[in-house]
Amino acid sequence: MALTLDAKIPAGPLAEKWDRHRFEMKLVNPANKRKHSVIVVGSGLAGASAAASLSELGYRVSCFCFQDSPRRAHSIAAQGGINAAKNYRNDGDSVQRLFYDTIKGGDFRAREANVYRLAQVSVDIIDQCVAQGVPFAREYGGLLANRSFGGAQVSRTFYARGQTGQQLLLGAYQALEKEIARGGVAMFERHEMLDVVLVDGKARGIIVRDLRTGEIESHAADAVILATGGYGNVFYLSTNAKGCNVTATYRAYKKGAAFANPCFTQIHPTCIPVSGDHQSKLTLMSESLRNDGRVWVPKRREDCDKDPSSIPEADRDYYLERKYPSFGNLSPRDIASRAAKEACDDGRGVGPGGRGVYLDFGDAIKRLGRQAIEERYGNLFEMYQRITDEDPYTRPMRIYPAVHYTMGGLWVDYNLMSSIPGLHVLGEANFSDHGANRLGASALMQGLADGYFVIPYTIGDYIARTPLPAVSTDHPAFAAAKADVEARTRALLAINGTRTVDSFHRELGKIMWDKCGMARDAAGLRQALEEIPRLREAFWRDVKVLGAAEGLNQSLEKAGRVADFLEFAELMCRDALHREESCGGHFRTEYQTEDGEAKRNDEAFAYVAAWEYAGDGVDPILNKEPLAFENVHLSTRSYK
Amino acid sequence: MRWLRAFWDSTVGKKAVMAVTGILLVGFVVAHMLGNLQMFIGADAMNRYAAFLKSTGELLWVARAGLLGAAVLHITAAYQLTQMNRAARTDAYAKRVPAASTLASRTMRWGGVLLLAFLVFHIGHFTTGTFHPAFSHTMVYGNVILGFRSPVVSAFYLAAMAALGLHLYHGAWAGFRTLGLAKRSSAPRERRIAQGLALIVWAGFSSIPVAVWLGILN
Amino acid sequence: MHLTLHVWRQASPDQPGRLVEYAAPDISPDMSFLEMLDVVNERLIQRGEEPVAFDHDCREGICGSCGLMINGSAHGPMKLTTACQLHMRSFKDGDAIWIEPWRAKAFPVVKDLVVDRSAFDRIIQAGGYISAATGTPQDANALPIPKPDADWAMDNAACIGCGACVAACPNASASLFTAAKVTHLGALPQGQPERERRALAMVAQMDEEGFGGCTLHGECQEACPKGISIDAIMQLNRDYIRASATKVEVAEWTGAA
Structure with a gap:
């Protein structure tokens, strides 16, 4: 039986949809909130921000993660930054432009209303994070700094050195720990969700394995939120953490949640190439490197094994600048990745197995000085050197695309609810905002938008409208x-x-x-x-x-x-x-x-x-x- | 006074108590050393200085009580912290390579115990005369010369002063940091101050028995 | 490369453990330390022996999951490097390598090389946050923060909570971990209202968990893969003493009274 997929997009002009919807949604009065319980699976940006925010509102929240601490969720590894339409640079940014860039970057396969809302709340995210003490990079005048990212012609990316994901996650984690201390959230670390439980057609609980004792436990609630990340590890080698998996979303799929666009996976153009069969994962080099690094391969195949410094300018093919003169090295990820593959398929790749292209900082170091480059990318350069034993200050980095993010995920409506009533899906685990390709620095934005600013409203509407008779785990x-x-x-x-x-x-x-x-x-x-x-x-x-x-x-x-x-x-x-x-x-x-x-x-x-x-x-x-x-x-x- | 109790019960509070009492004790040690160095001026100067100290009467007892109190707090806090620190790691590593700790930092506890033992002997030796072969309550200069003629006493004294130097080298630097009085730095100035202090105190005290043995003082 | 490993094996928290010797032949210098353990584990499974349990996740030095005492050094011999980013080229053919779990009463062993670091979470719960409920706070640029302050906050916020500081400290003290959070939040204007409470409550929790005290050996700073300085501990001490001097009852703040 085919599902009826009602996206529940509010009526009215695009710019007014979210405001109108917020007004039209039903509210749960404060005294009643504490009578309702919500399960949150996952403690990354989406999960931790949702759990903390819902607890602040008064719901009784249980939060689960398979890691030994909620602070270790894979959001922590995001390097480059988070987009927001603040227009602090006065360079022509706006909600409308972020919306358009995201829709276009996603190759017109995302839902307009969701993306517009994402762009709208992006500005609130930065305010919220700064209030929590996230130490974003700043200018000497004390104001927030920005950098540019692929797929955009404005500087709208906020960052905290090369550790933006870590800092945003720690902000959400600290809010979560605050709520745990207050008693609003019960935290279950080292617990892996293995099934979702439906009662009368609604998601009313989950089955988890306590990874320390091996005990299989049942947990019941009025609503369930999955914020369990993406499935990039289906490729074995990816930039995902070793523990990232599809289990939670796949089990939900088997219980009736529709899985949307699973083939939309993102290949990140700047990763460290594979070094051998022992390789257990791939390491990403932040896309922000493409701000100052120039991507090239030798023009002639016979030059591939030569020392790159011995190859004269005239014999280098800066293929991104050649093919995409207006975006150049900052072309979107899918395009940059494919171009690297083409160059390597053409036999012009460098490094072991010919699976690599150069990302060269020679010009940037000449122009800005080594110190400026060190300040911007010091930790990334160190990481590269540690892994490859090559010095990127003197020798161009070798990079190659690797699986990085999955745009596909469980289908959700405008309220972030899946096709199972009561089962909500946030962050990378859902499919909603990035279409067929995600722009850099937009994953962090979406995770936090869903958790801080969307689900606290929409789950209230669900709970207020839905008869939810008490269910115990004896069911x-x-x-x-x-x-x-x-x-x-x-x-x-x-x-x-x-x-x-x-x-x-x-x-x-x-x-x-x-x-x-x-x-x-x-x-x-x-x-x-x-x-x-x-x-x-x-x-x-x-x-x-x-x-x-x-x-x-x-x-x-x-x-x-x-x-x-x-x-x-x-x-x-x-x-x-x-x-x-x-x-x-x-x-x-x-x-x-x-x-x-x-x-x-x-x-x-x-x-x-x-x-x-x-x-x-x-x-x-x-x-x-x-x-x-x-x-x-x-x-x-x-x-x- | 519950805050005081909480302060004393915490590891940071106890360390702060050790730092403050440590400063008092360092002050005494430095003054004591400067007094002792009058040995090099001559017997009259030394004996006059001793007589002056005695003449302060009740004030001397107040100072002594203060020092005793500082020492008791210092030692009690150290003992309790040691117990807490040992309890924090019950299983030792099979293999462990220290990367930053120094001889001084690792010997604080035993060095402290050695200093306490020395202190008991030292008071019995030069203050009450209990352990002294030919003690005179007025002829301090003579007491010192005669006291150090014993090779065992001198060796013990020199060992204790080496321990004191090490104790100050780590203690003074740690004290600044414990009280949060230093500036952020990758090459902290208080490390050099502690080093200088330790050297001066060690050399100042040790010079006297050495001088006695070399025949400079007699 | 051919290596000999001495690995701590312990079946469960309440069973005694011991060091077990394993031969590790044919190791590539390009492997990370954890990839080397992967290879050893694959071979163990083939032989029908249970693989060595160890915590790991991101394998790019940021999640803080991995933590191994390698040849007597937390995270191994390379400075500013987590075990997952340590590569086998740091070792020589024929080396014997001792691999032990973090040792601290507050970090009980779960299995083999896996320890329970939830004490860190509880220290954060005690006050390692700024109470800013989700809403619409003032504009992010309303409060300029001098760059040096923001940088200093970031230096300390870089902590990954791996526990190497505790593991390396002769007193198994969590001072550097606690201090890093107190210093990060205390460096920012948003962190001021709760500054005293934070220092008092976090130190109380740190002691409560059974960590030792700081005696300024400096081992933590050497072991920290993120280069956090013991200057942070000085800041913690300062904040704690100042908060105590204002005679604020810890209980009054934590609600324990």
């Missing part, structure tokens, strides 16, 4: 979900095959990177759709998970996550195969212009593909939410 739905989770754990431990979990994960990652990575085609995707079920079958027959269900068992945790990736990967390839166009991070080689740019098909594909689970071994159902563009003109994205 049979909890018992059933718990039994399923326990059975699955037992099954994983019982296989006792010959291969490690990581070996399966690596193999899956290779299939995905080769066939559903930076460039995709129908033949490759079909092949992947055959290989993945075979690999999944091998996994369930031959994986070796040692240890017991009780106590800390990191192999068991990993096995559960990889098992879900092995199912989810298929959904991703299916989505990529069905979307017969190129847009943003989704590049189908069959659909490109003569000069190799993405060729969108707005006639046929200007919709959100929301996949609905239909049972094991049954093809999922494709639901379409048409995208209407009333305020921007659908154009071919050009950064030339």
Whole structure:
């Protein structure tokens, strides 16, 4: 049965929708708020900000994270910055411009109303964070500093050295800890969500595994919020933290939440290239480096193995500046990544395996001096040197694209509620704001917008409008979900095959990177759709998970996550195969212009593909939410 | 007075008490050393100085009581902090390489115990005369010369002064920092002040037995 | 490279642990330290032995999950580097490497190299925040902050909460961790209203957790992968003494009375 996807976009002019909606939403009176409970899964920017804000409002909140402390969520690793339409630079920025840049950057595959709201609340985020003590970079006059980022021609990015995500997360984490101390939030660290529980069709709780004791626990509430991040680790190698996984959102999908645009993944252009088979993850070098670094490869293949300093200017191909003169090195991520791949496919890549391009700071150091560069990027340069043993001050960095962010996620309406009533999804875990490609410094903005400024309103409306009879964890739905989770754990431990979990994960990652990575085609995707079920079958027959269900068992945790990736990967390839166009991070080689740019098909594909689970071994159902563009003109994205 | 109790109970408060009492004790040590150095002026000067101190009467007892109080607080806080610090790590590392701590910082506790033992002997030796072979209540100069003729006494004295130097080297720097009186710096000035102080005190006190043995003082 | 590892193995918090020797042949110098452990674990699993448990997540030196005592140094021999960013080229072929968990009463071992650092969260709960409920505060630029103050705040805000300071301190003191937060927030105008309360409450919690006191050895500063200076501890002491001198009852602030 197909879902009816009602995005619940408020009526009225774009700029007034959110204000009008805020007025029209029902409120829960302060005395009643403490009678209502909310579960928040995840403690990154979206989760921590939501948990803290809801607790401040008076709701009883339970917050769960798999890490040993909420402060370790992967938002912490974001380096470059956070966008906000403050126009402090007087350089022509506005809410409208941030909205437009985001819609265009997303290659016209995002919902207008959501993106406009994001741009509107972006300014409040900066105010909120400064009030919390986030030490943003400042000018000598004491005012906030800004830098520019890819896909924008204004300087609207606020930053805290190369650790913006860390500082924003610590702000939200501190607010969360304040609420924990006050008794408003019960925090469950080292707890992994393994299922969502539905009672009378509404999300009323979750099943979690206490990772320390191995105990499977049930938790009930009036509403559930998932802020569990993205699924980039389906590729095994990505810039995501090792623990990032799709389990929470995928289990929700299997309980009826539609999964939207899973094939929209972002490949970040500036990562440190792979050094060998032992590689466990990829390290990002902030996009902000492209402000001062120039990207190039040798013009001639035979120069690739030469010392870069011995290659004269005339023999270098600054391909981004050549192809996209107006945005140059600051072209959006999908475009910069693909251009690097093209150069390497052309045999002009540098470094091991020819999978790298130069990011050169020689000119910037000449122009601004070494000290200025050190101040701007010192920590990034150090990190690069530590990993590669090369000095980027004297030798250009080698970079290569890597999986970084997933624009796809659980489908949500304007209120951030999924197709399961009561199940709300925030941050990277939802699909809503970035379309087919996310602009740099917009992930932090979206996570905090959802958590601080959207969900506190919309969840109140849901609770006020919905009859929510008391449900305890004794309800049979909890018992059933718990039994399923326990059975699955037992099954994983019982296989006792010959291969490690990581070996399966690596193999899956290779299939995905080769066939559903930076460039995709129908033949490759079909092949992947055959290989993945075979690999999944091998996994369930031959994986070796040692240890017991009780106590800390990191192999068991990993096995559960990889098992879900092995199912989810298929959904991703299916989505990529069905979307017969190129847009943003989704590049189908069959659909490109003569000069190799993405060729969108707005006639046929200007919709959100929301996949609905239909049972094991049954093809999922494709639901379409048409995208209407009333305020921007659908154009071919050009950064030339 | 609950704040005082809380202050004393905290690790930071106890350290502050140690720093303040430490400053008083350092003040005494420096004054004492300057007094002692009058040995080099001559027997008359030294004996006159001693007689002057005695003549202050009740004031002397007030000073002594103050010093005793400072020492008791200093030692009590040190003892209690040591207990807390030991309880904070019950399992030792199989392998541990210190990267920044100094001989001085690592020997504060045992150096302190050594100094306490020395203090008991020292008072019995030169103040009450209990441990002195030929003590005179008026001839301080002679007491010193005769006292240091014993190689065991001199060796103990020199060892104690080395311990005092080390104790001051770390204690003075830590004291500034504990009270938050220093400026932020990667090369802190108080480190050099502590170093200078430790050297002066160590050299000043040690010079007397050395001079006795070299025959400069007799 | 061929290495010999001596790894702390402990099945659960209440069971005794011991150092176990493992041969680690064929290690590439380009591996990170944790990738080396991954390889060792893969081989252990193949042999039917349980892999070594260790905390890790981002593997780019910012989440603070990893924390290993490597050859007697917190995070290993390289300064300003977390274990995940330490590369095997820092070691020599034939080296023996001791790998132990952080040791502190306030950080009990969970399993093998995994310890419980929730005491840090409770220190933050005691006062490591600015109470600014979500709303619409004044414009972010309404209050200019001199750049040196903002930079000093950032220097201290860089703490990743890994616990290396505690691990390296001969007294297992959490002073640097606590001081970094007190100093970060105290350097900003927004942090002033709660400044006294923060210092008193956070120190009280730090002591309550069973960490030792600071005796200025300076080991924490050397071990800190983010280069946080013991100047922060001086600031903590100053704030604490000043707050005490104004005779503010800790209990009155924390609501314990």
